[in-house]
Amino acid sequence: MKYISTRGQAPSLDFEGVTLAGLAADGGLYVPEAWPQFTRDEIAAMAGLPYAELAARIMTPFVGESLTPQRLRELTAQAYGRFAHAAVTPLRQLDERHWVLELFHGPTLAFKDVALQMLGLLFEEFLARRDDHLTIVGATSGDTGSAAIDAVAGRAKVDIFMLHPHGRVSDVQRRQMTTVIAPNVTNIAIDGSFDDAQAMVKRMFNDKAMTDRFGIAAVNSINWARLMSQVVYYFAAALQLGAPAREVAFAVPTGNFGDVFAGYVAAKMGLPVKRLIVATNINDILHRALSTGDYSAGTVTPTAAPSMDIQVSSNFERLLFDACGRDGAALSAQMAQFDATKDLQLTNAQREAMAALFTSARCEPAQMAQTMRWAYEACGEVLDPHTAIGLYAARAQAGELPADVPVVTLATAHPAKFVDAVERATGVRPPLPARVGDLFEREERCEHLPGTYEAVAAYVADHATPKTGAKEA
Numbered sequence: 001m002k003y004i005s006t007r008g009q010a011p012s013l014d015f016e017g018v019t020l021a022g023l024a025a026d027g028g029l030y031v032p033e034a035w036p037q038f039t040r041d042e043i044a045a046m047a048g049l050p051y052a053e054l055a056a057r058i059m060t061p062f063v064g065e066s067l068t069p070q071r072l073r074e075l076t077a078q079a080y081g082r083f084a085h086a087a088v089t090p091l092r093q094l095d096e097r098h099w100v101l102e103l104f105h106g107p108t109l110a111f112k113d114v115a116l117q118m119l120g121l122l123f124e125e126f127l128a129r130r131d132d133h134l135t136i137v138g139a140t141s142g143d144t145g146s147a148a149i150d151a152v153a154g155r156a157k158v159d160i161f162m163l164h165p166h167g168r169v170s171d172v173q174r175r176q177m178t179t180v181i182a183p184n185v186t187n188i189a190i191d192g193s194f195d196d197a198q199a200m201v202k203r204m205f206n207d208k209a210m211t212d213r214f215g216i217a218a219v220n221s222i223n224w225a226r227l228m229s230q231v232v233y234y235f236a237a238a239l240q241l242g243a244p245a246r247e248v249a250f251a252v253p254t255g256n257f258g259d260v261f262a263g264y265v266a267a268k269m270g271l272p273v274k275r276l277i278v279a280t281n282i283n284d285i286l287h288r289a290l291s292t293g294d295y296s297a298g299t300v301t302p303t304a305a306p307s308m309d310i311q312v313s314s315n316f317e318r319l320l321f322d323a324c325g326r327d328g329a330a331l332s333a334q335m336a337q338f339d340a341t342k343d344l345q346l347t348n349a350q351r352e353a354m355a356a357l358f359t360s361a362r363c364e365p366a367q368m369a370q371t372m373r374w375a376y377e378a379c380g381e382v383l384d385p386h387t388a389i390g391l392y393a394a395r396a397q398a399g400e401l402p403a404d405v406p407v408v409t410l411a412t413a414h415p416a417k418f419v420d421a422v423e424r425a426t427g428v429r430p431p432l433p434a435r436v437g438d439l440f441e442r443e444e445r446c447e448h449l450p451g452t453y454e455a456v457a458a459y460v461a462d463h464a465t466p467k468t469g470a471k472e473a
């Protein structure tokens with residue numbers, strides 16, 4: 001399997017290469033040169049497989065020659081062995097129509113663990129083959145940070161610098177990052193929004209002074225290996241609900257568009273996905289793009305669902321690429337205009353291509369709280385704010401779908417991560433699971449830097465380990 005850049009100007013890479021690369025050298029994102037496909041019989045044969053085995057089957061065509069089948073199975077068994085539920089991503093029924101797919105049984109209580117537990121092992125595997133050192137630079141609006149830190153803390157040959165927007169993540173989210181005191185982990189709170197942090201990370205991949213000295217890698221969903229791992233739970237859920245004989249719809253609370261893009265990949269691979277319902281909060285760029293073609297970024301407004309407080313959704317570029325017939329030059333021009341003006345209007349062809357599978361809804365704060373109350377009072381489920389936004393969209397859109405299509409909302413985080421918002425809406429204060437330990441007793445360590453690229457790049461340059469053979473600065 002080869003991977004190509006959405007902007008058409010970077011060299012193609014194999015799976016090992018894209019895993020260690022992050023962003024492509026032309027500023028684009030890597031995608032498989034063609035979508036692998038399973039036949040209906042192959043999908044039917046996956047029913048009932050243990051999660052780790054299913055993961056190995058789904059990942060096999062993406063991994064290509066980079067891992068042997070045996071080694072891939074060992075890694076998925078190790079990655080998913082750390083989850084607190086034997087099913088890894090259990091499905092729970094809310095009512096006749098609606099289901100929630102619980103993705104928060106990993107070590108840091110959010111769906112990011114499903115991909116990052118695997119990615120940490122992949123980094124270790126591939127680095128063991130070369131005498132090299134990785135400098136991971138990531139941006140988080142709350143959940144990616146702790147999941148990535150958990151996945152790489154204490155590992156040899158890797159340093160991680162994780163940027164988060166100062167004061168804009170929940171207390172639990174912040175402490176899950178800042179209380180990990182390991183020599184290879186640095187947390188940096190920046191003044192500004194997640195979008196500012198993400199822009200700095202992307203700029204670093206194209207800063208020759210930095211890339212000449214450091215082997216910079218990504219843990220955000222710009223890294224293809226993140227998305228590959230997330231495709232698996234769409235298969236796991238749909239198989240339990242009768243796929244391939246039955247179509248299934250998914251509602252996905254969305255910020256950076258990675259999670260829902262993984263659903264798109266599952267559909268491309270042959271999973272019968274009837275609809276992908278993209279749910280946003282009031283930071284609604286994706287809802288505007290999908291409903292009116294207007295992909296223009298406003299300023300980020302902080303909300304009670306901070307992981308979705310994003311206006312520039314990195315992975316939307318991957319969908320735009322497919323929706324313009326994989327024309328790298330055309331997409332490169334569109335993205336250059338977006339980078340310069342923060343405004344991009346989708347072409348009619350792009351809108352039509354997306355409308356075949358995607359719909360969207362924007363959820364106001366009061367609707368989010370009402371949905372949390374409904375789930376608790378009518379179904380006995382305590383949901384986190386992000387999941388509630390997904391369920392709001394699922395219920396709003398279900399009427400547009402055939403009545404026999406089940407609608408699965410991705411439950412992206414444990415409610416205890418957002419305990420104050422949950423208590424305000426439901427009166428319930430969910431406790432932190434024991435696996436998180438004494439989070440509020442531990443020492444915190446975090447740098448606080450101005451929200452400028454120069455300040456962050458200088459800090460990383462002063463503290464990171466140069467790659468093998470790097471020239472002195």
Ligand SMILES: N[C@@H](CCOP(=O)(O)O)C(=O)O
Nearest residue numbers: 140141142143144220221256
């Ligand atoms: N919502 C994310 C933002 C980063 O997204 P990613 O999927 O690209 O890592 C977070 O919680 O950090």
